[in-house]
Amino acid sequence: MMSQNSLWFRLKRRAKRLLAKPGKLYRRHIRKDAFTREVERWFADRGDETLRLDYPDLTKDSIVFDLGGYVGDFAAAIHDKYGCKVYLFEPHPDFFQKCMSRFKDNKQIVPINYGVADVDGIFELSNSVDGSSFFNIEHEGKQTVQCEMRAFDRVIQDLGVDDIDLMKINIEGGEFPLLEYLAKHDMLSIAKDYQIQFHTFIKGAKRRRDGIVEALSKTHKRSWCYTFVWENWHRK
Numbered sequence: 001m002m003s004q005n006s007l008w009f010r011l012k013r014r015a016k017r018l019l020a021k022p023g024k025l026y027r028r029h030i031r032k033d034a035f036t037r038e039v040e041r042w043f044a045d046r047g048d049e050t051l052r053l054d055y056p057d058l059t060k061d062s063i064v065f066d067l068g069g070y071v072g073d074f075a076a077a078i079h080d081k082y083g084c085k086v087y088l089f090e091p092h093p094d095f096f097q098k099c100m101s102r103f104k105d106n107k108q109i110v111p112i113n114y115g116v117a118d119v120d121g122i123f124e125l126s127n128s129v130d131g132s133s134f135f136n137i138e139h140e141g142k143q144t145v146q147c148e149m150r151a152f153d154r155v156i157q158d159l160g161v162d163d164i165d166l167m168k169i170n171i172e173g174g175e176f177p178l179l180e181y182l183a184k185h186d187m188l189s190i191a192k193d194y195q196i197q198f199h200t201f202i203k204g205a206k207r208r209r210d211g212i213v214e215a216l217s218k219t220h221k222r223s224w225c226y227t228f229v230w231e232n233w234h235r236k
Helices: 004-019 022-031 034-044 073-082 093-102 152-159 175-184 205-219
Strands: 063-067 085-089 109-112 115-117 121-126 144-151 164-169 191-196 220-226 230-235
Touching: 034 220, 063 073, 063 115, 073 085, 073 109, 073 164, 093 109, 093 144, 115 152, 115 175, 144 152, 152 175, 164 175, 175 205, 205 220
Parallel strands: 063 085, 063 164, 085 109, 115 144, 164 191
Antiparallel strands: 121 144, 191 230, 220 230
C-alpha cells in the first residue's frame, strides 16, 4: 500500500528536479502541476481514512484481494471494519514475512508470497521499501530481490474464487499490464469494486490509463477519482 510518506517523498524528489529547471519552477510553485494538486486534495479530504475504507456492501462473507499488500495495513483496516476475508498478495519476501507474523492468529487474512500479474514468471523486484517495483526505470541499479508473479486467471483458479467484492491494486506500475490483460480477456467484471493507484513513471502512463478507463467504463462506474493518486470503480 502506498503510504503518505512515500507520496510526499515522490513530491520532494520532483521538486528537486524542478529547481534545476526555471521554466518548470513557475508551474510548480505558482500554477502547480496536476499530480501535486491531486495529492494535496487527497490528503485534505483524508482519503486514506475515509474513501479507501468506505465499502458499506462488504460483509464477513465478502472476498477482498489486496494486490501489493506491503506490511498489511490496508488488509488489517478493511478486515477490522467489515470482517471480510482478505487475500493479501505480497511478492517481496521480507514484507511477506512481516504479514505472516502480523496475521498469524487471523485466519481471515491470508498472506500469499507472490504477485498477481498478466503472466507467470520470476522477476527482479527493486528493493525500495513500499515503492518496490518491477517496472520503475528510476530504480535501475538499485538492489533487487527475485520474486514470483502469477497470472490472474491461474490465481483465481487456484484459490477457487470467481467473484471478488473489492480488489485493491497498488503494484507500482504493474497495474497497467494487469488491467489491460483483464480488459482484453473480458474479465474486468469479476470484481465488484476496483480501488486503483495508477503510477506516472510508466512510459505512456496517461495514454494507457485512458485506455483502461475506457474499458472499465463498460462494466463499472467511477465512484471517486484523485488522478494518479487513488480512484475507485464500482460494477454497474
